Amino acid sequence: MSEAYDIIVVGGGPAGLAAGIYGSRSRLKTVILQKGRPGGQAATTEELENYPGFPRGTTGPGLMEAMAKHAESFGTEILNEEAVDLDLDGEIKVVKTKSGKKYSSKIVILAPGAAPRTLNIKGERELRGKGVSYCATCDADFFEELDVVVVGNGDAAIEEAMYITKFAETVTIIVIHDEGILDCNKVSAEKAFANPKIKWVWNSVLQEIKGDGIVESVVLKNIKTGELSEMETNGVFFFVGTVPKTDIVKGKVELNEQGYIIANERMETSVPGVYAAGDARDKYLRQVITAASDGAIAAFAAEKYLAEEEGFKSQVLNTAKPVMVAFWAPQVEASIAAVSQLEKIVDKLGDSVKLVKMDTYRNERVAKRYGIEEIPSVLFFYKGEVAAKISGGFSEEAVISQLNSLNNK
Structure with a gap:
């Protein structure tokens, strides 16, 4: 149940x-x-x-x-x-x-x-939760008066790095771009550049995270020179999408x-x-x-x-008697005239038939489901199923003929 x-x-x-x-x-x-x-x-x-x-x-x-x-x-x-x-x-x-x-x-x-996206850097999986984090709110307070590294330079990375500075001694941001170029918005960039606790390593990527049970250092690679360097740190925060x-x-x-x-x-x-x-x-x-x-x-x-x-469903599909569904649009003058004509036909026929008017703008899904491409169009339903269709202009005789064939079923 x-x-x-x-x-x-x-x-x-x-x-x-x-x-x-x-x-x-x-x-x-x-x-x-x-x-x-x-x-x-x-x-x-x-x-x-x-x-x-x-x-x-x-x-x-x-x-x-x-x-x-x-x-x-x-x-x-x-x-x-x-x-x-x-x-x-x-x-x-x-x-x-x-x-x-x-x-x-x-x-x-x-x-x-x-x-959060992971980079599968050597040591990342092994040291997750042991100095490797993807959530500043969750883990920043664990690094009070310690040094951490942030990977990423978009809005989330820079904003979260600034938050981490409330706890950490230093926050070093590893940036793949040339000096001064960040992917974040200008306001966040200006605040980060002005923050004395934030340090920068440009033109670099993280190559490896090292540590015996906890993060102890990272290996950085300069993408222009290919040079590898090791830097001591207590934590690594990833914000890379x-x-x-x-x-x-x-x-x-x-x-x-x-x-x-x-x-x-x-x-x-x-x-x-x-x-x-x-x-x-x-x-x-x-x-x-x-x-x-x-x-x-x-x-x-x-x-x-x-x-x-x-x-x-209630107006058309669950109705026992024949139903004419007229698809019209207020901006199509011919469809307004067609609806008026159908109303007069229904008045003549009485309770033997039902007319339902559908504005295609308000009922776009239904119109699309039944393949209504021309306005006006009339669908004839009987016992929940489409029995006939007339598109464009029509005569009173054609409509009554369709209804008579339905009533004879």
Whole structure:
């Protein structure tokens, strides 16, 4: 027996939490399935300098806690459940969790997030958790008054390096570029250059991490000269991008070559009723603000999808008598005249037939599903199935002829 919801959100980072807020606020029964505490990568980022509304910055954990409480205030359930399998075929989707429970819904929003990328440098795996870290918020305080190395020079690397300086004696950033060139934004770069605790090694990459049980030193390689040098350090922090946590959806929705979920501007995936949001989605910018935006769009689109599907089902597919579905658009004058003509025909025929008018802008999915390319078009349904179609101009005689053939079935 599975617990039934309107929306299941897989993942409780900023994308999943925003989806929860918008889903529940639309009066849809919404649950977020999240392994551990909600917040995703954002909950491990201490310094957030670019989230709107916080000119002096805010903290990732604080912002995520506030978002979780916001979602719960609207009725979103946030459960400590790890999704391990998905059945996305059919109208009802089923999500299975590690605990053995099953959750069913008409909508699934995939927001599994991404994980820090590893470089597989010699010593990296062996010394992970023993001086090698991928999370400044989690581990920076372990290095109080010690020396550490940061690998990476993008926004996350530079911002996290500055946070680490609150604890460490020195933070040496290894940069692959020429001196003064960083991949991060200019504001963060200026702050980092002005920080007396931050040191720089340019034109270099990390070759090896050494240590007997704990990190003791690193071997650096100058990419211009090929020269190797060893530097003593107590810790190594990696901030070199992420990989999507999408193994669970492989073969179930369309992914790109890097494993990110492909979704359109409405967050719709290749499977009807399944949406994607956040860092696991193929997108241009991965930030807390864009993740939250994705989640809001996904939940909004899902609500419209449910309304469209439920409305079409009740008005058309579950109706016993013949139904004429007229596809029109307010900007197409001929379609307005056609709808008026159909209304007059129905008035003459009485209760033997039903007319349903569909604005193709508001019901784009239904129009696409039934191959409506010309406006106006009329589909004739009988017992939930398409029996005939007329596109473009039509006469009263042609319409009545189609209806008579249906009534004779």
